[in-house]
Amino acid sequence: MAVIRDVMPAFELFQPATVDETLGLLERYGADAWIMAGGLDSFDWLKDRIKRPAVVVDLSQMMDLRGVRDVGGGLEIGALTTLTDLVRHPAVQQRFGLLAQAAELVASPQIRHQGTIGGNVSQDTRCWYYRSGWSCYRAGGNICYADSPTAVNREHAILGASRCVAVSPSDTAPALIALGAEFVLRSRGGERVVAAEDYFVGPDINITQMTVRRPDELLTTIRVPDRFAGAQFYFEKIRDRQVWDFPLVNVASAMTLSGETIQEIRLAVGAVAARPLRLTAVELAVAGKTRNEQTAAMAGELAVDGAVPLRHNSYKILLMQNLVKRAIRGGPMQGEGG
């Protein structure tokens, strides 16, 4: 059978208007159903005819999962809230600026108008070998093309690689982890709530999925607690182009200080592993320490402990180290000279 790309194949399209309707469809079609939110990840797969779902469940008509609600100091974000709406929401801007910053650095303005927060955290990896439709581990095969003696893997993983070296492309995920968010998954069988960092899964455990969402489940809501509202935030995304580009590394942190002493911190890094990594070892190490260059340097070194570079991505170790440093320090190195 010859292969053709860039023409969408036929599928049965459902555009449910309510969560219940959607869950019914997911229960009925299970793994045969493809959930589409903003479509930015989906259309690539569908147009390339690589993923061939029998059924596409388009969530664009589901208005009840759009929007941000202020809930007792925290937020309840409907999974279908567009990134633009998220960025513009006053509560997000004022109290959870970390999330606003992260969301605003996603892709391009057009993509942010269409892309949703649920889609952004649930999107598939952008490994260009995997995206080419080849039978790699992640596609159910038994080979990683990205980690071979000749592979071009500048954008791949330095941590948590297990056979597959793909990375998480999400910018909002590290921010949500740093904010201690919870993800609400609903199915016909009920509801379960997972911590942001537990929503993601690495290839060691599930090599074909990026998240723990089951086929019959729908990510409906993201809850951001008030714990870090108005805390010291740091977000930085490094990418090759200033727009429409996935992160090479991104970092998100939320910190509470007492004077110059770090009281509590949550820190997450994206695009270095298949899942956004919460750096608990660093969090523990810096808690109670004075926020200064020394602590930052220690944190940076600790963060990349165990990192293994591929042929073309040793820079990611330096980059991650420096970004973690900045997250602790609160910004780029200042001052004269250097």
Added chain:
Amino acid sequence: MAEHKYIGQNYTTPDLVAKVTGRAKYAEDFRAEGMLFTKLLLSPMPHARVIRIDTSAAQAMPGVKAILTVDDMPEPADSVDDAGRVIRANTRAERALTNEPLYEGEPILAVAAVDEFTAAEAIEKIQIEFEPLPFAVDPLVSLRPGGPTARTDGNVWFRPPTPPAQPGQPPPPQPPIDVKDLKWTEEQFAEAEAGRLPMGEVLADQWEYGDLDAGFTQAALVLDETYVTSNTSNQPMETRTAMAYWQNGKVYVHCSTQSTVQTVAGISRWLGVPQTDVVVISEYTGGGFGSKITSAISLVIPALLSKKANAPVMMRITREEEQYIGRARPSLHARIKAGFSKDGRLLALDFFGLSESGPYEGGNDHNATGRIVSLLYQPVAMRFRGMGVMTNTPPRGPQRSPGGAQGVAVMEPVMSIAADRLGIDQVAIRRINAPEGKAPFNGPNPQGVRPHVTSAFVKEALDKGKALFRWEARKARGGTRVGSKAYGLGVAVAAYSGGSVGFDGLFVIKPDGKVYIQSGIGNLGTESVSDVHRVVAEVLDVPWEKCEITWGSTSKHLPWTCVSGGSQTAHAMTRAAYATAMDARTKLQEIAARTLGGSPASYRVAGERVAGPGGSLTLAQAAQKAIELGGKYDGHEAPETVNVFTKRSVAALAGQGLLAVARDVYPRDGVTHSYTIGFAEVEVDVETGHYRVLDYLAVADVGTVLHPRSLGGQLLGGSLQGIGHAMGQKWVYDQQYGVPLAKRFYQTRPATILDAPVHMEWAAVDIADPETPVGVRGVGEPPVGAGWAAVANAVADAVGHDVFRRFPVTGDMILTSLANGRRVTDPLTANI
């Protein structure tokens, strides 16, 4: 022309409203009764032979109308040049479809069906088997002893010598281009281990002038540097979509092309039909950057399918298909040995360059590289050696400053290193070596004479830019660091060909008093389609509002026009427009003299009148008179000098008014070139390696400014394209399977508008070129190299020269180089 009413003034171009309102129709927007759609089956392998095709299941599908393979295609045909010499066809030439694909993504066959969905489904039903063949996606790999070759019979093109003419016989045609398997030795490759480009045998492209050895002996500083640039796809906004149908024996092709008139010849040759049976319709083109100079050979697919299916066929090319068939700038592997005197003069330059030229002809950019480098830095002695090496990657073609941009990109950092080593200001070293006046370039011709340019005001441009950019004031910040931020300043000079000669202009002044200008120029986004005709309004002193421009279809009686490529148009067609306007003036004067008495010379054309001793005529009246007079006045006679294409148009338009037609026969001493100087300031974050361009200025030496707004668009747009080459744009290929990994924009990373420098300005010296009547030169190309190299030089100024030796200069290179105290990026491997 001292005081200009129109030349050098901004105006609203006649296509603007349609473009911004979406009314403009591009190739894809046309529909025809019963139109079918076609989709392509592309090769999954970099090099293979099709050993079996079974289309029966596809053909059995309802809605599938025809399937086209290379067996339905005409053989590559010989052509005849203007002098009547036969040019033998390359039997290995690209034919749009193939049974021996030479790159992943090469079209194998096309299916026409009632819609694209059906065509795609049909393609999936086709059983096709390939036999994989050896392949190369790296030119150096192909040159290694025992290395694979892109074609079964070799990896480099060469032209066998023409056999001597037999006595009494006409000279035999040049033999067709052939292929050779060229390998270098292990000893030569030993240098590659140290990251230096090996310099083995090259076949034909070499020249030399001056005493190179003496130059190096005298030099106070000798540098030996290797640089590798990236392959970059043209990827214009509009893909090379085409729709075709046949009517009364003529083929009508709606296509995306940079040139309207000149596209006819290509289609005629590709399809094997006479030029008079080809109609090209292209009202709007979404760019080409050199990849659609005469549209694209892929348009024969809908044309031939249309014949086979007996229905119009639309072929919409997707973004990914465009990546395959849409042409790209070849990478350049360059080794540069340069000797400088202690005051910065380039005494000796030994330039060695390999183009990665893809599997077909085209992409031998290195020749232009030699030419441009020799022009820009005026080396006292120079040797140039270059070669195109074939790889199993998409076909290359011209891309905005082909060869020139790469030459500037690899040479400019060498100039920067020299300036720093010699303690000379960066602007100063370029000024010291800058071309001036009738500056020579290239190697000597067979008569031993080096050609020269028409003019060069590079020094003036450098001075102007230095002042506008406040170079001296800013210089102090270059190389300094504040926290994690390092600042750097860069300047780069760039040049490219700037115009051709000998084309025709044609317009009619009708009895309604309006001037109806026929424009054979493609509407590719540069605005030259209307800009050049401002000359007519200027010369005749007619309000621009009374000039109507007709363009976009060769059925509309257009004059013989240059291709819109190589920055020719503004120069060539202002000359033609000027010649035609002068023809109109002469005819108006003659009509006035014949009608009102007196000598023609005593009549003046101005203010929509021709006036003199006997009184005056309005243009409307003169047009009416022209019809009455007939003959040459209303186009019933055409001058012998104009092209046959123009003559046909003249005949068709005859009798409608005063018909002005002329060929540009103005003398020109030298070859026209244009220049752009780029100035850039960058801020490099040494903690991330990433950088941004804070400020950019392009200063043009492009002769008289014709249309400031479109000149600015060209300068800044071209510069940004170059900045993209500096910062991120590239191809990535998997070496194991020889297939591309970076296919989408987000992967190939051309610059976006948000990568544009925070401040971006342009200026022009606005000095007329002395060898053309209106003083205008072309501008499209030189800005690319200027933007590219100015940014690279600024990065080097900020963090040191020892950070990059390949392009694009990405943050990872900077970060790892700074951390390791040396470059760690793979120096020579292509397409990583």
Added chain:
Amino acid sequence: MDFLTWGINPWRQPVLTHISWDLFWASLFAGVMFLVAHASYMILAAHRKRSAEETDAMEAVYKDLPDQIERHTFMARIFHWVMAAAMFVLLLTAFLPIGGIRFAWVEWHWMAGLVLAGSIIYHLVHATVFLDFWSIWVGPSDVPELRAEVLRALGREVPGPKPGKYPLGNRLYHTASVVVALTAIVTGILMMNRIRTPLFSRNPYLFSDATWGITYLLHGAAGVALVGLVIAHVYFALRPEKWWITKGMLLGWITRRAYLQHHDPERWRLRGGKARPAAQP
């Protein structure tokens, strides 16, 4: 049911990726069915042992033998249990994720594989140098025993050869395990080139797609076969009438009576003269 799983390579050529995991379920099912069938048979059918009188007579002849006959040396037992542990880790890490129980299995799997490979190398050396190497293998001389065993299994009273140190079923099992486990180990070690381990620099292109396909197929087939073999092994080890063998593997010795009851002293000669009785019956 598919037997093989195919993928496509970057050239869009079909490549064999592994056996269909349906085969795992099939093997599991077959193993369990065998177990049920055998157990039913054992419950329903008569089963023959050497008669007590016969054994008593032999006890008299072989009264010089110690009460505890060493069956497995300490090192042999260590080998067996290490191997068994490795095998369980291998099978569980391989098949639990396929069964839907997700955990980070890869490191455990290849490390257990290395342990298994190491223990087998040890066993080879040990068996060659210290043990009666040939006692475990099956050959043409075993045909009468095979015949007798089959007939006995069918409930017939048959005189004839008794097993040497290892009963025929035991030896047949060993042979099958050797073939299957070696296949799994050799292919497994090759497959380690495809993942990141300290052993090899990762190179998925070491072999052609077709060779890799066969390697994965063999590994998968061996793994699936091991599921069945291990089920059978565990089943027999736990059967009451085989318990004396299992105990031997745990403690290292069997009773003299068990020795005489189940073995032919001529075919399993005990060392150090202890096994040779002075008198002939």
